[in-house]
Amino acid sequence: MSNNLKTIPLNDIHQSLGGKMVDFAGFSMPVRYSSGITEHLEVRKNVGVFDVSHMGEFFVEGPEAYQLVQYVTSNDVSKLSPGKVQYSCLPNDKGGIVDDLLVYCFSNERYLLVVNASNIDKDFNWIRDHNRFNCTLTDHSDNFALLAVQGPNAAKVLQKLTDFQLDEMEYYSFQEGNLGGIDNVITSATGYTGAGGFELYVDSNKARRLWEVVFEAGEEFGIIPVGLGARDTLRLEMGYCLYGNDIDDSTSPLEAGLGWITKFNEPFINSENLLKQKEEGVEKRLQGFVMVERGIPRKGYKIYNSEKEEIGEVTSGSQSPILNNAVGLGYMKKQFSKAGEKIYIEIREKLILAEVKRPPFVSATL
Numbered sequence: 001m002s003n004n005l006k007t008i009p010l011n012d013i014h015q016s017l018g019g020k021m022v023d024f025a026g027f028s029m030p031v032r033y034s035s036g037i038t039e040h041l042e043v044r045k046n047v048g049v050f051d052v053s054h055m056g057e058f059f060v061e062g063p064e065a066y067q068l069v070q071y072v073t074s075n076d077v078s079k080l081s082p083g084k085v086q087y088s089c090l091p092n093d094k095g096g097i098v099d100d101l102l103v104y105c106f107s108n109e110r111y112l113l114v115v116n117a118s119n120i121d122k123d124f125n126w127i128r129d130h131n132r133f134n135c136t137l138t139d140h141s142d143n144f145a146l147l148a149v150q151g152p153n154a155a156k157v158l159q160k161l162t163d164f165q166l167d168e169m170e171y172y173s174f175q176e177g178n179l180g181g182i183d184n185v186i187t188s189a190t191g192y193t194g195a196g197g198f199e200l201y202v203d204s205n206k207a208r209r210l211w212e213v214v215f216e217a218g219e220e221f222g223i224i225p226v227g228l229g230a231r232d233t234l235r236l237e238m239g240y241c242l243y244g245n246d247i248d249d250s251t252s253p254l255e256a257g258l259g260w261i262t263k264f265n266e267p268f269i270n271s272e273n274l275l276k277q278k279e280e281g282v283e284k285r286l287q288g289f290v291m292v293e294r295g296i297p298r299k300g301y302k303i304y305n306s307e308k309e310e311i312g313e314v315t316s317g318s319q320s321p322i323l324n325n326a327v328g329l330g331y332m333k334k335q336f337s338k339a340g341e342k343i344y345i346e347i348r349e350k351l352i353l354a355e356v357k358r359p360p361f362v363s364a365t366l
Contacts, residue, residue, distance in 0.1 A: 008053040009145050009207040017225055024228055025118035027054040032227040039230035040321045043195050044362075047151035047218060048226035052199075053207065056120035057144045058113040058127065062135030066108045072127050073103060074253055074274075076263035080105035085172040085190055088261050089253050090126060091270045095277070096249040097256070099123050100241060102190065104174060109135075112186075116243050130269065145207030147200045149214060150226075150234075154197035157218040162187065166198070180213030182206050192231060194238035194360060233318050236327060239288050239359020245299055246286060246315040246329050254278055255331065256286045284312065287337040288359040289345075290327050295352040297328035297345045304344040304351055311336045314345060322362045329359070 005028040015021065019030030030051065032039060042048045060069055070077040075088035084105050090098035099119040104112035115123045124139050131137055149158060155166040161180035164187060169175065174188040179200065186201035202210045215223060232242070241247045241256060253262045254277055264275050291297065297317030305311045317328030328345070336343060339358050344351035 006054070008051060009204045010051055010053070010211055013208070013211060014051065014225070019225070019227060022228075025054060025116070027117060029054060030225070030227040032229045033225050036227070036229040036233065037321045039224065039226040040233050042222075042224050043151045043193055043226055043230060043234055044322060045152065047149065047153040047157055047197070047221050047223050048230070049211075049214060049218075049223060050148040050150065050226050050228075050231055051146075051211075052148055052231075053145040053204070054117035055144075055146050056115040056117060056123065056139070056141040057146075057201070058115065058124060059138050059140055060111045060113060060127075060135055061138070062109060062133075064133035065111055065135040068127070068131055068133040068135050068137070069103060069111050069113070070266055071133070071268055072130055073101070074258075074263065074268055074271075075103070075261045076265055077103065077105075078266070082107055083173055083175065085174055085188060086261075087172070089247070089258060090123060091253065091262075091268065091274065092126075092249055093270050094249070095252050095270065095273060097243075097247045097251060097253055098126050098249065100243055100247060100258075104186070104188070118244060143204055145202050145204045145210070147202070147207075147210060147214065148191055148193075148197065149200065149218075150191045150193045150197035151195045153218075153221045157214065157221055157223060158187070158198055158200075160217040161213055180210060180217070182210055182213070185210065192240060193234040194240070194362070195234065233321060236316055236318055236329070237320050237322060237360065237362045239329065239361065241286075241329075242316060251286075251331070252277060252282065255282045255284055281334070283334055284331045285334050285337045286315065286329060286331050288327065288329050288357050288361060289343060289354045290323070290357050290361065291325060291345070292342075292353040292355050294326075295345065295347040295350075296326050297330075297347065297354070302346040303330050303332050304346065305336050306342050306344075308344070308351065311343070317345075320361060327357075327361045328354075332356075
């Protein structure tokens with residue numbers, strides 16, 4: 001592994017716990033500590049902690065902060081109020097996606113944008129270059145650590161540490177305050193697993209203390225650290241997009257099934273062309289599928305119809321530990337993307353039967 005990799009604040013803790021460290025988006029990150037399947041199942045059925053401090057955090061602040069965020073993102077920022085979070089994307093000017101992100105509203109003059117680690121510099125430059133408004137954009141990525149406490153017992157663990165009534169927090173809302181004796185923690189009812197839980201943003205200098213108090217509180221539940229390997233299979237079971245696989249600079253949010261975060265009540269970057277695409281329809285669509293015959297679909301594998309004609313390509317695929325069967329996502333011609341359609345995935349020069357199925361592949365309440 002390269003010596004030039006960036007390290008997250010708790011790098012030494014992950015190594016001491018036996019985490020297998022890998023290069024992910026230029027950061028040294030734990031991919032697993034024990035077994036990917038074990039970690040996956042613990043999050044689905046109990047509780048686990050991901051260190052995702054590699055993510056990027058930008059603040060947009062000033063009298064016209066709302067106008068900038070509304071202009072560079074595809075969702076309707078006017079629907080946000082203080083304490084609310086919104087999933088969105090940064091459309092580019094060619095019909096594709098610069099990145100997907102979370103938008104946190106503190107006020108109409110202060111927003112936190114959380115972006116993917118691989119796109120921190122790209123996203124910052126993109127937003128900065130389109131900032132013609134009376135507001136400032138600042139990169140605080142190095143100042144934040146981020147722990148995702150996920151699973152059905154996450155609220156029980158964290159409730160020991162805060163006066164916030166976590167079970168009363170709406171999905172995609174957040175509160176800022178004391179957690180475990182640490183001030184100014186942003187507790188966010190969000191996650192990338194579909195298993196429920198919270199994401200905790202804290203000053204990077206306080207990351208170690210936050211890790212310690214979370215694991216102390218979770219000891220009675222058998223809380224475990226979880227790596228990026230399980231994070232990927234968990235998000236895939238829910239059909240959540242991964243930037244660089246399922247969406248990128250060449251994929252339209254409408255092709256990716258993200259029409260629900262593409263709102264046209266106010267102009268945004270490339271909104272005119274995307275509205276035209278919405279009215280005319282798309283030729284291909286990101287859709288899920290489950291394998292009928294045995295085989296693991298991987299990114300780049302070709303998809304065929306029943307006539308053995310090529311109709312698309314796999315973008316993500318893996319074995320689902322819950323289903324004990326392989327699932328995947330891929331772009332395919334629109335006419336073959338309906339649920340129940342029989343398709344074939346080319347795996348090692350053989351066409352393996354699969355069936356189109358709209359995600360999520362598993363229940364979010366397991």
